[in-house]
Amino acid sequence: MSEGKKGPGRGGWLAIIVAVVIGLGLVRGNGHDGATSADPSPSAAAPSAASIPSAPSDPSDPSGGGAPSKPSGRYDPADYAAPVCQYAAEAGVDPQLLMAILYNESYKPHDPELERAWQRSKPDAAFGIANMHRAAFDDTKPGRPFASRQWEELPDDRNLAVQAAAWHLHDLAAQLPAHPSAPLTRNELMALGYNAGAGNMLAFARGVKIGSQAQSYLDRLRDNWAKSGEAVK
Known part of the structure; x- marks a missing residue:
């Protein structure tokens, strides 16, 4: 999760799902669906790669490789290998790192209604399959x-x-020194920056000891x- 904001663990998400599903059921029962016709609300998981339509997220992008508008079933980051390779190349980052970030961030259900319901009670929650916070997104998008x-x-x-x-990974890479002191690869430092923020990434690059949460993120990355790597071959 970027910018060092941590959400509930896997067990915590199960409790949240139950509460939110009940809440959504009550909302729908009163005729107030959380989604509108202009704002499709896919379910938590993506379809298999074979069922992903070729529609780019940006209408001006002719390259295709789009994500499904209404994913259903099990979410597997590997289903997004095509956009991962496309956008990694666009940003000049390692597609294996980008895919590993998606795997690291797949610990929670990525359902739009659940994400928005959780964000209403926790305004600083992250959005999307890469768990990006508003500040990180807004800092990254200018000129892109x-x-x-x-x-x-x-x-x-x-x-x-x-x-x-x-x-965002591109911007983190640009801040790293050419020769970090830490016994970590540049990809590992960038992943830690994605999780804990650029300031912590630079501290780790100087050799500052990694804390328990950052170490857990690094262990999952490894x-x-x-x-x-197999997914983006």
Whole structure:
């Protein structure tokens, strides 16, 4: 999760899902659906790669490789290998790193209604499959191909979430010293920056000891590294 904001753990998300589903049921029962016809609300998980339509997140982007507008079933970051490779190339970052970030951030259900319901009670919550916070998104987008897009669109547009994460990693890389003191790779430092913020990333690059939360994120990144490489081959 970017900017060092941590959400509930896997067990906590189960309780949240139950509470939110009940709440959404009550809302619908009163005739106030959280989604509108102009704001599609896909379910938590993406379809298999074979069912992803070729519609780019940005209408002006002719390259295709779009995310499904109404994902259903199990969410697997590997289903987004095409946009990961596309936007990693666009931003000049390692697609394996970007995919590993998606795996690291897949600990919670990525359903637009659930994300928005949680954000109503926790305004600083992250949005989208890359779990990006508003400040990180707004700091990243100026001058970029998605400059006209809004943070609130992230839950519904998974391509946009991947693209924003790619450029955020690009900006983190630009801040790293040429020869960090820490015994970590540049990709590992960038992942820690995505999770804990640029300031902490630079401290880690100077050799400052990594805390328990950052170490847990790094451990998951290493666990996810091989399958991320396979996904983007």
